Amino acid sequence: MPMDHAYAEEHGLIESYLKDRLSESEREAFEAHYFACEACMEQLEAASDFREGMLRVAAEETARAQVGLLAGLALLSRAHRLALAGALLLLLALPLALLITNRGLERRLAAARIIPAAVPEGEPRIASREQETAAGPQVNLPLFTLAAVRGGEEAGREPVNRVPLAPTTPSAVFTLELAAVDYPSYRASLRDESGKEIWQARDLRPDSRDSLVILLPSRMLPPGLYRLKIEGVKNDRKTFPVAAYPFRVVRP
Amino acid sequence: MSDPAAVPPPDSAAMADLVRRIVSGDPVAEAELVQRFSRAVSFLLRRLARDEAMAEDLYQETFRLVIEKVRDGELREAERLPGFVSGMARNLFLGAVRRGGRRQKWQAEPEAAETAPDPAPGQLASLLAQERAGIVRRVLAELKNDRDREILSRYYIADQDKEEICRDLDLSDLHFNRVLFRARQRYRELFEKWQGAAAAPQSQAAG
Numbered sequence: 001m002p003m004d005h006a007y008a009e010e011h012g013l014i015e016s017y018l019k020d021r022l023s024e025s026e027r028e029a030f031e032a033h034y035f036a037c038e039a040c041m042e043q044l045e046a047a048s049d050f051r052e053g054m055l056r057v058a059a060e061e062t063a064r065a066q067v068g069l070l071a072g073l074a075l076l077s078r079a080h081r082l083a084l085a086g087a088l089l090l091l092l093a094l095p096l097a098l099l100i101t102n103r104g105l106e107r108r109l110a111a112a113r114i115i116p117a118a119v120p121e122g123e124p125r126i127a128s129r130e131q132e133t134a135a136g137p138q139v140n141l142p143l144f145t146l147a148a149v150r151g152g153e154e155a156g157r158e159p160v161n162r163v164p165l166a167p168t169t170p171s172a173v174f175t176l177e178l179a180a181v182d183y184p185s186y187r188a189s190l191r192d193e194s195g196k197e198i199w200q201a202r203d204l205r206p207d208s209r210d211s212l213v214i215l216l217p218s219r220m221l222p223p224g225l226y227r228l229k230i231e232g233v234k235n236d237r238k239t240f241p242v243a244a245y246p247f248r249v250v251r252p
Numbered sequence: 253m254s255d256p257a258a259v260p261p262p263d264s265a266a267m268a269d270l271v272r273r274i275v276s277g278d279p280v281a282e283a284e285l286v287q288r289f290s291r292a293v294s295f296l297l298r299r300l301a302r303d304e305a306m307a308e309d310l311y312q313e314t315f316r317l318v319i320e321k322v323r324d325g326e327l328r329e330a331e332r333l334p335g336f337v338s339g340m341a342r343n344l345f346l347g348a349v350r351r352g353g354r355r356q357k358w359q360a361e362p363e364a365a366e367t368a369p370d371p372a373p374g375q376l377a378s379l380l381a382q383e384r385a386g387i388v389r390r391v392l393a394e395l396k397n398d399r400d401r402e403i404l405s406r407y408y409i410a411d412q413d414k415e416e417i418c419r420d421l422d423l424s425d426l427h428f429n430r431v432l433f434r435a436r437q438r439y440r441e442l443f444e445k446w447q448g449a450a451a452a453p454q455s456q457a458a459g
Binding site: 055 | 296337346349385387392414429
């Protein structure tokens, strides 16, 4: 169905499109429109670039403050670098987790924490000793490949996945291999023993080996039982369960 | 909400002419079609695939199939050409995902795995991403108040909805749109300036 430029502008379709918030018919109509509309194409590219840039800045800030992953990458094998490329994507979701778990009054603080000072690259920045230590290179980050439970999960049964995490370990990397890639994107949610959601991320895409690689800060994972659920998301935003990864965090 | 179908796209006559020329076997028209939709096809496929090599494969395939089908008269309404091209690109992507993407290709042809491109972003893409982040930092630093910075963080990073942000921060739609629009405009200005500066030494060297 053809769409005119005024309609696209009036309804803010560029941003909605980039956030995957359009219905299938709206999305099809808007794609047909911007394929023919130079002005929308330019705005779309600028908006997409800006969005990517914002996410990258957030990832850099998060990585600087919490993990020395980027510096550690150089020490890893090519295979691990590929796996960690997925982890970088998910690093972007960490600030989101902070926001989700601290809704309400902490929202303002959390959003400000995402981009603490917006200091341009290259200018001096003030960092605490703790942050400076965390931002240094780190090696031997623990990597865990979690086994999936695709059905018949018994309540109260001890999960096969055990994750020994020392309190001094800053972060852990989790690899989840999907049996098949049947959906355009995926949603992940992590719940603790009480069933409370402590982290979630959406619009995830598996890497070239059909795996999702997630990096989680250890402070999110005190000893206990957890359940990481992966759902496939169709274009109409409907979700379908794909796999669950129960695991227990223990002190080594 | 107004009817999105109320006004036809401005160049539907040009689309009809392009289709007519392709059907009649004009190779210049085929090149014109590629030129006209190249940017949009590339944008859509990169967005969907998030893999340069896969997007590149699908880009070639999209134009090959579109031209073939238009030549064969399978596009009955010429003004629907843009939707036909975008739909083709998306369907090819979904087909590739269903088949297991490039991985299956390398499994089916083990010898091809030797030449399989690295799915990690290339140097140019990494450089561009770095530069974009640097420009975003400048845009953020230029913002006059923390609230505007918070709006952008919540919208782009925390993925909150416009309505939710406006309600929490007591903002009007207009104010919200203005913050986003100005940030994007400023980003574009700075990016174009950077592109100009990056191109200048090359043209000097060429001249």
